[in-house]
Amino acid sequence: MAFNFTMPGRTIMGQGAFDSAIPYIREMGKKALIVTGKIITKTGLTGKIQKKLEGAGIASAVFNDLPGEPDDKMIISAVQVYRSEKCDFIIGLGGGTPLDTAKAVAAMSVLKCELIDWAGKEMKGDFPPLVLIPTTAGTGSEATKFFVYTDTKTDAKLLMKGDDLLPDLALVDFNYTLSAPRGITVATGMDALTHAVEAYTSKKASPLTDFYCLDAIERIFKMLPLAAKDGNNIAARESLAIAAYEAGVAINNSSVTIVHGMSRPIGALFHVPHGISNAMLICECLKFALDGAESRFADIARRIGAGDFISALEGLTKELEIPTLRQYGIDLKKFEEFSPKMAKDALASGSPSNTRKEVSEADILKIYKILREK
Numbered sequence: 001m002a003f004n005f006t007m008p009g010r011t012i013m014g015q016g017a018f019d020s021a022i023p024y025i026r027e028m029g030k031k032a033l034i035v036t037g038k039i040i041t042k043t044g045l046t047g048k049i050q051k052k053l054e055g056a057g058i059a060s061a062v063f064n065d066l067p068g069e070p071d072d073k074m075i076i077s078a079v080q081v082y083r084s085e086k087c088d089f090i091i092g093l094g095g096g097t098p099l100d101t102a103k104a105v106a107a108m109s110v111l112k113c114e115l116i117d118w119a120g121k122e123m124k125g126d127f128p129p130l131v132l133i134p135t136t137a138g139t140g141s142e143a144t145k146f147f148v149y150t151d152t153k154t155d156a157k158l159l160m161k162g163d164d165l166l167p168d169l170a171l172v173d174f175n176y177t178l179s180a181p182r183g184i185t186v187a188t189g190m191d192a193l194t195h196a197v198e199a200y201t202s203k204k205a206s207p208l209t210d211f212y213c214l215d216a217i218e219r220i221f222k223m224l225p226l227a228a229k230d231g232n233n234i235a236a237r238e239s240l241a242i243a244a245y246e247a248g249v250a251i252n253n254s255s256v257t258i259v260h261g262m263s264r265p266i267g268a269l270f271h272v273p274h275g276i277s278n279a280m281l282i283c284e285c286l287k288f289a290l291d292g293a294e295s296r297f298a299d300i301a302r303r304i305g306a307g308d309f310i311s312a313l314e315g316l317t318k319e320l321e322i323p324t325l326r327q328y329g330i331d332l333k334k335f336e337e338f339s340p341k342m343a344k345d346a347l348a349s350g351s352p353s354n355t356r357k358e359v360s361e362a363d364i365l366k367i368y369k370i371l372r373e374k
């Protein structure tokens with residue numbers, strides 16, 4: 001069997017990545033739209049990036065009106081700013097929300113029809129150059145051809161894809177992750193771990209992605225508890241930034257599976273941060289997925305030096321104090337009521353079908369029920 005393997009056009013990783021990237025950024029255009037969040041702007045990072053651009057003779061405008069995970073309205077507003085400011089390339093700076101929004105803006109600045117019309121299709125076009133700079137070690141969005149957004153008409157979280165959405169340049173400097181508070185560090189780290197485990201146990205896993213997955217899993221198991229305890233642990237931050245990128249490369253080529261499929265509807269309907277809803281689901285979903293993929297889970301256990309991977313994972317989620325639905329304050333009656341719709345949305349996303357074991361609507365409902373009763 002042959003495997004198709006894609007990555008960002010160029011990746012610059014490590015301390016001072018932005019400065020090393022200036023010659024490449026200069027070739028991209030004359031004015032950048034920086035898509036970022038208000039918190040990042042408040043920390044002064046957006047201003048610093050603008051100064052560096054200015055020093056290189058590149059103008060910029062900022063769009064940071066992203067109050068939550070991206071939806072169609074935010075994307076349209078950002079495209080309007082891109083056009084009115086006469087920008088010719090895009091820089092996404094921040095966590096998953098700004099990076100995903102930056103991809104969506106790049107695509108929708110060119111494509112004629114509405115975003116929803118591209119659901120389930122390959123987004124293709126001559127999109128403007130795209131630079132992605134993560135400030136969290138988690139989503140791996142800087143290394144993927146995907147973005148997720150919420151359609152405000154249906155409240156569904158949709159996964160959009162297209163090779164043309166891969167960034168031309170990914171800049172990964174762990175220094176930008178140092179200011180992430182514990183909650184964000186844990187949620188995003190668990191998202192990255194979920195990516196790596198799902199990609200390793202996916203039907204689409206390949207020798208090339210296996211390498212990235214196992215390295216990412218080992219790094220996260222070792223370093224996430226340390227970064228959660230002390231956000232200034234440089235070694236942990238550096239290792240997690242690498243792991244998040246690796247896990248991004250892995251899902252870009254081998255896809256996510258049942259956990260992400262079931263997680264998106266929880267995020268869309270109950271506004272649980274993406275990494276936390278993954279972390280709430282991961283142990284129960286993987287117990288289900290184990291049968292049929294035993295040797296894969298055994299590989300992971302060996303790599304992290306554990307006897308049994310699921311037990312090690314349960315230990316990690318406990319140590320990181322991942323809440324249950326009840327502890328998070330979710331209305332469990334409403335959760336039960338919405339479960340059939342969530343199960344349908346989960347299956348419709350296509351992700352569960354990458355699991356090595358067949359996943360039915362009834363299986364998904366069973367797992368949602370276990371979560372409710374925890």
Ligand SMILES: [Fe+2]
Pocket residue numbers: 139191195260274
């Ligand atoms: Fe994710």
